[in-house]
Amino acid sequence: MSSVLQLKNVHKAFAGVPALAGIDASLANDTYVSLLGPSGSGKTTLLRVIAGFEQPDSGEILFSGRRIDGVPPHERGIGFVFQNFALFPHLSVAENIAFGLTNRAVDPVTDAKVVAGRVRDIIGLVGLSGLEDRATTQISGGQKQRVALARTLVTEPSMVLLDEPLGALDANLRMRMRGELRTIRERCGVTFLHVTGSETEALAMGDTVLVLDAGRIAQSTDADTLYSRPASADVARFLNCYNIFPGAVSGDAFASPVGALALGGVKQTSGNPAYAIRYDRVAIRPTDAATADDEVRIEASFVASEYSGAAINSFFTLDDGRVFEVETHLSHAAPATYEEKGRYALVWKREDALVFV
C-alpha cells in the first residue's frame, strides 16, 4: 500500500527539552491510524508538526511523496479537527460547514449553488440531514463533533488529523462515535490520524496503532499484534492489560520479586528485562488444586472484584505487596465469588507469558 505521509527522524524540542526525539513513521493511504501515548509523550506536538502549526528542528516530512516542511498549514491539504470542535456559535450547521469551503486558502468555492451542493453531500455523509439550519448552540455533543468533521471534510483534504476528537463527549456517546468515525472515514477514503490517550479507543479504532513513548515511536502495528505482542514492558504497561514483573532470566526461569517463574513463552529483545502475563490469561484456583507441568503458579490474597459488562476483573495482592489483576470473561463461566483476604492460586500457561530480555 502506498504511503500518504512519511516522517523521517523528526526532532522538536521546547527550550532544549525534546518533545519529539527522532520520529520515523510511514502512514498508508486510505487507513485509520491511532496515535496512542501517555500524557506528555508528544502526541499533540507531532500532530501540530504534521499540520504545520509547529516547525520541526530537524528531519523530513513528506506528504504524498513531496517535502512539506516549509509549506504553510493551509497549503498542505491536511485537515485538522480540534478536541473542543471550535465551531462558530453565530452560524448555523450548514453555514459552519460552508465556511470551510468558501474560505479555503487554496481554490475557494464562491458559486453559491456549488457550495450548497457540496454542503448537502457532506451533511448526508456525516449523518446531519435535517439539522442544516440549527444553530450550533442547539445541537448535541455528538452532532457538534460531526459538524467539526464535516467542516474539515468539505475542503477535500488528503488526510485528516484528529486531536482527542472524542475527549469532550460522555462515555456512551464516545463508544457510539467510534463506529461512526470509522464508517465516515471508510466512505471518504481519506487517512485519519487520531490522537488518543485511551488504549481501548486506539485498539478499537486503528487499522494501525502508533505508540508514542517519550517522543519516540515505541511500536507501530495492527491492534491485534500490539495487544498480544507489545514490543516492550513499557508498551505492555501502557496497554493496561498485563501484569508485569521486573527481574531477569536466570537459567530456565525468570527470577522475579515473587519467585522463579518458569520460562516457555515468547522471548522478545527490548533492552529492559521484564516478565508479562495478560490479565485474561490467568485462572484463579483453590490453593490445593493441581498444577500441570506446562503451567506457572503463584499464590495471592483476594482483595476485590469489579464487574465491567462482559467481564469481571479481580484484584489480588502478592506477597511483596504488588497488585495482580485477573480478567475473567463471563461467557467462559458464571462469575465466581472469592473470599476477601482468602488465599488463591493464580495459574497461567508458560507459553502465554511474554518475556522481555
Ligand SMILES: Nc1ncnc2c1ncn2[C@@H]1O[C@H](COP(=O)(O)OP(=O)(O)OP(=O)(O)O)[C@@H](O)[C@H]1O
Ligand atoms: N509550546 C510548548 N512549550 C514548551 N513545552 C511544550 C510546548 N508544547 C509541548 N511542550 C512539552 O512537550 C512535551 C510533549 O507535549 P505534548 O502536548 O505533545 O504531549 P501529549 O502526548 O499530547 O500530552 P497530553 O496527552 O497530556 O496532551 C511535554 O513535555 C510538554 O510539556
